[in-house]
Amino acid sequence: MLLLVALLASNAVLGVAWAQRVEQGPGSLVGPTLGGPADSGLPPSVPTSPGTPELIVDLSQPRVSITSAFQGESLLLFGMFDPPGEIVVVVQGPAARETVLRKERFLGLWLNTGRQQFDDVPAYYFIAASAPLQRLLARGAGGEILSLDDRLSSIRPVRQRTPARLAEFRQGLVEVKRREDLYPANFGHVTVQASRLFRAELPFPSRLPEGTYDVRTYLLRDGKIVAAVSRPLPVGKVGFSAQLAGWSTDEGPLYGLGAIMLALVLGWLGGAVLRRL
Amino acid sequence: MEIYLPIAEQSMNVFLLFALGAAAGLLAGMFGVGGGFLATPLLIFVGIPPAVAVASQANQVIANSVSSLQVQWRRGNVDLRMGLVLLLGGMIGSSAGVTLFTWLKAIGQIDFVIAVMYVILLTSIGLLMLFESVSTWFKRKRNPTAPRGKLHTHYLVHRLPWKMRFYKSKLYISAFLPITLGFVIGILSAILGVGGGFVLVPAMIYLLGMPTTVVIGTSNFQILFVAANVTFLQAVTNGTVDVVLALLLILGGVVGAPIGSRIAARLPGVVLRALMSVLVLAVATELLFELLRTPASPYSLGPREVLP
Numbered sequence: 001m002l003l004l005v006a007l008l009a010s011n012a013v014l015g016v017a018w019a020q021r022v023e024q025g026p027g028s029l030v031g032p033t034l035g036g037p038a039d040s041g042l043p044p045s046v047p048t049s050p051g052t053p054e055l056i057v058d059l060s061q062p063r064v065s066i067t068s069a070f071q072g073e074s075l076l077l078f079g080m081f082d083p084p085g086e087i088v089v090v091v092q093g094p095a096a097r098e099t100v101l102r103k104e105r106f107l108g109l110w111l112n113t114g115r116q117q118f119d120d121v122p123a124y125y126f127i128a129a130s131a132p133l134q135r136l137l138a139r140g141a142g143g144e145i146l147s148l149d150d151r152l153s154s155i156r157p158v159r160q161r162t163p164a165r166l167a168e169f170r171q172g173l174v175e176v177k178r179r180e181d182l183y184p185a186n187f188g189h190v191t192v193q194a195s196r197l198f199r200a201e202l203p204f205p206s207r208l209p210e211g212t213y214d215v216r217t218y219l220l221r222d223g224k225i226v227a228a229v230s231r232p233l234p235v236g237k238v239g240f241s242a243q244l245a246g247w248s249t250d251e252g253p254l255y256g257l258g259a260i261m262l263a264l265v266l267g268w269l270g271g272a273v274l275r276r277l
Numbered sequence: 278m279e280i281y282l283p284i285a286e287q288s289m290n291v292f293l294l295f296a297l298g299a300a301a302g303l304l305a306g307m308f309g310v311g312g313g314f315l316a317t318p319l320l321i322f323v324g325i326p327p328a329v330a331v332a333s334q335a336n337q338v339i340a341n342s343v344s345s346l347q348v349q350w351r352r353g354n355v356d357l358r359m360g361l362v363l364l365l366g367g368m369i370g371s372s373a374g375v376t377l378f379t380w381l382k383a384i385g386q387i388d389f390v391i392a393v394m395y396v397i398l399l400t401s402i403g404l405l406m407l408f409e410s411v412s413t414w415f416k417r418k419r420n421p422t423a424p425r426g427k428l429h430t431h432y433l434v435h436r437l438p439w440k441m442r443f444y445k446s447k448l449y450i451s452a453f454l455p456i457t458l459g460f461v462i463g464i465l466s467a468i469l470g471v472g473g474g475f476v477l478v479p480a481m482i483y484l485l486g487m488p489t490t491v492v493i494g495t496s497n498f499q500i501l502f503v504a505a506n507v508t509f510l511q512a513v514t515n516g517t518v519d520v521v522l523a524l525l526l527i528l529g530g531v532v533g534a535p536i537g538s539r540i541a542a543r544l545p546g547v548v549l550r551a552l553m554s555v556l557v558l559a560v561a562t563e564l565l566f567e568l569l570r571t572p573a574s575p576y577s578l579g580p581r582e583v584l585p
Contacts, residue, residue, distance in 0.1 A: 068521075070281045071288045099579030101385045109568045111389040112577070123581070172576030179574070206281075206288045209581060241283040248284055248516045256512030259520050260505045263339035263527060270531035271344025 054082040055227040057217045064204055064213075064235040066242075072181075072206040075233075077128075078199040081219050085226065087130045087190045087198045088145050088218045091233075093123030093182070094211030097158070100169045100176070116169040117158035123209040125151060125177075128188025128200040136220055144225055145218060148174070148183055181205035210236045284519035285329045291525065293323060298337070298529020305341055305530065306537020308553050310478070313338050313471035316526065318395055318560055327388045329519050331378070331470030332511035336523035338472040338504040341530055342497045349494030356445035356491045359455060360498035366456035367503040370463020375510040378468050382515065385579050392564050394469060399561035402475055406554035410547045446487045446495075454485060459499060467507045472500035 060076035077089055098121040102114035125148050129136060133147065146154075152174065157166050177183040182205060190200040202215070212232050219227040237245050247255045279288040297319055301312030313334050320330035349355055381387040441452045458480055462473040477496045481487045487495070512518040541549060 066281060068281050068283075069279065069288075071279050094583070097582040097584055099385065099582075101577050101579055103572055103575040103577070105571075109389075109393075110570075110572055110575075112385045115385055115579075119584070169576075172574075173578070175574050176576050176578050207286060211583070237283060241281055244283040244520060248512065248518070252513040252516060253509070255516075255520075256509040256518065259336050259512060259518050259523065260339060260508050262520060263336050263508070263523065264343050266524075266527045266531070267340030267343035268347065270340065270527070270534075271347045274344070274531070274535050 055217065055219045055229055056080045057215075057229040057231060059202075059215065059231065059233065063233065064208065065239075066208065066210070066235070066237040067239050068241050070206065070241075072208070073204045075202040075204065076199060077202055077215065077217070078197070079217065079229075080196055081198065081227070083195045085219045085221045086136055087192065087200075088133070088136060088220060089126075089128040089188070089190060089200050089202075090145060090216045090218070091124065091126040091202055092151075092214045092216070093125065093209060093235075094213065095120045095122050096209075097121070098173060100173045102169070102172060114169070116161065116166070118170070118173065119156040119158060121155050121173065122151065123211060124182045124204070124213065126184050126188060126202060128190050128202070130190040130192050130198060133187055136223065180207055182207075182209075204235070208235055280521065280525075282325075282329075282519050282522050284333075284517060285325050285522060287324070289323070289325070289522075294522065294525040295529040295532075297323075298526035299533035299536075300529075301337070301526065302341075302530030302533025303537040303540075304533075304553070304556075305345075306534040306539075307541045307549060308537075310472075310475040312341070312530070314395070314399065314469070314475055315556070315560060317391075317470045318564055320522075321388075321391070322563075325522070326517075327391050328378075328382055328515060328517045329522070331391065331468070332508070332515065332517040333519045333522040333526070334470035335466065335504050335507040335511060336518055336520070337526040337530065338466075338470075339501060339508060340527040341534075342472055342501040342504065344531075344534070346494065346497040346501055349497055352494070354491050354494035355498050356443055356487070356495045357498070358441075359443045359446055359448075359485075359487070359491075360495045362441065362452050362455045363459035363462075363495070363499040364502050366459025366461075367463040367466075367499050368459075368506055370460035371467045371503050371506045372463075372510060373460075374464040374467025375507060375514060377464070378511075379514050381468075382580075389568075391469060392568055394465075396561050396565045396568065398465070398469070398476070399557050399564070403554045403557035403561055405479075406550050406557070410550040410554060414547050414551075445491055446485075448486060450485065458484065459503075462499070463503050463506075466500075466503050467510075470507075472504055474500060 057077065057079035060078070064073055064075065081087060097117055097119050099115060099117050101112040102116075103110045104113040106113060127133060127145075127147065136145075152170055155170070157169075160166075161169075174183060178185050181203070184203060188200050188202070190198050192198045212234050215231045215233050217229045217231075218225050236242065244255075247258070278291045280291045280294075281288045297316055300319070301316035304310065304312035304315060316337070317330050317334045320334065321327050325333075346355070378387065381390050439452045440449060442449050458477070462477050465471060465473045465476065474496050477499070478492055481492045481496060482489060508518055544552075
């Protein structure tokens with residue numbers, strides 16, 4: 001245990017050099033041109049903190065690389081904060097339009113009859129906290145830290161229906177995302193050690209949508225956010241997988257011809273070799 | 278050992294996919310059909326998205342038919358003229374099929390259509406083969422020297438316009454029928470990811486009246502080009518051809534095919550056809566069961582659209 005603490009501490013100290021600093025208050029956050037997509041929307045209540053930062057955060061990897069051997073990955077988020085306080089981590093995937101399909105029985109067969117699209121649906125959503133989240137949120141910070149239910153209440157239906165029907169489809173969306181581990185059902189735990197070091201595991205499943213994820217860490221004191229750090233986490237295919245996927249989307253005709261040639265050559269060689277056996 | 282499939286966007290066991298390809302190859306070797314009709318449903322069972330399964334399977338069909346065509350061509354068992362007429366219909370059919378596929382995918386019904394078409398197709402083929410092999414079995418027992426069938430019969434084919442002479446097949450029939458047949462096979466090929474040999478071969482024998490010697494070679498000729506067309510169009514319009522998946526299936530097929538033909542050499546044809554019909558009916562039943570069973574969750578997600 002002591003060894004681990006020492007390791008974490010050394011990591012955290014090294015991390016200071018590149019970990020993003022605590023956001024410097026409302027002034028620098030309002031303008032979208034200053035912040036960029038990953039930083040926009042940080043809580044305006046974050047106070048300015050001159051001098052040493054109260055919260056330092058880093059990740060065990062700067063990005064999630066989807067290689068040919070990718071089977072999902074667990075990243076370690078770690079850092080240091082000025083006690084007292086509680087830590088909440090919110091990881092959000094890029095927002096997109098999702099289509100929820102619902103099967104119903106038709107002439108005895110199950111087929112998709114219902115369909116509802118939603119805009120601004122996060123590809124992935126995960127919360128970890130150092131204390132039961134309900135308790136932390138109940139004390140007044142709920143406006144900025146959203147539980148999954150709160151976050152999903154803001155997704156926009158593309159076509160309007162009765163609220164009851166929309167709620168059903170929203171529930172269906174959560175069901176599918178849970179099944180794919182994209183909205184992990186359990187809250188993660190932020191482990192605090194020596195009352196100033198913390199770490200949390202961020203679980204990413206194998207079927208992970210690509211894009212820039214947002215990893216946001218909050219320091220709460222008496223239910224108020226006193227510091228927040230936002231880190232973009234790129235998730236993408238690399239190496240051979242990235243090459244192939246890139247060709248498939250950008251060079252469709254060339255990719256198709258390549259696939260045909262590959263099959264022709266292999267089929268020809270296979271046939272020729274087999275006749276000798 | 279897991280491998281990440283870049284287009285299916287998920288990791289899968291290498292050996293599982295290789296075994297699937299080998300099973301398809303085994304069937305190809307045993308029964309002389311592509312095996313795609315079995316591989317595609319199995320790929321869907323193991324969790325590959327149907328759109329990717331169908332498109333990648335079409336890619337595998339190319340390899341399968343080229344190695345089979347190699348042999349048939351050398352033996353002069355390809356009626357090129359008939360092949361080209363079939364291909365004309367096949368190209369139109371497969372192009373229309375890919376368009377239909379894209380549309381069905383957009384409205385969220387592609388999985389259902391694939392499953393229903395497989396159930397109908399496999400059930401009818403399976404039952405036909407089962408009845409045929411059972412009746413042959415009994416006939417052979419009763420009368421070991423069965424009389425040869427008529428050499429030449431007149432069907433509807435002979436009364437339609439656009440008559441063409443097919444020297445190698447010894448036929449003088451309307452081009453309309455092979456074109457229509459090619460068209461239908463093309464649609465099947467595009468939507469189900471099969472070569473269509475298991476429909477095309479009986480149709481060529483019983484519907485067109487072609488001699489059995491040129492049937493396999495000619496059907497392989499048509500299947501090769503139609504599968505290439507489907508692969509190309511799927512890659513361009515839907516981007517669903519996973520070459521890593523196709524590669525594993527092809528390699529499995531290369532290993533499976535000779536084992537299949539060795540088994541086939543030791544079993545009488547009737548037994549082979551009966552075995553295959555049972556297999557086909559089993560897959561059809563499983564697919565039908567999937568359609569009838571109350572799903573664990575009625576919800577699924579369509580494609581994600583990242584808006585600019």
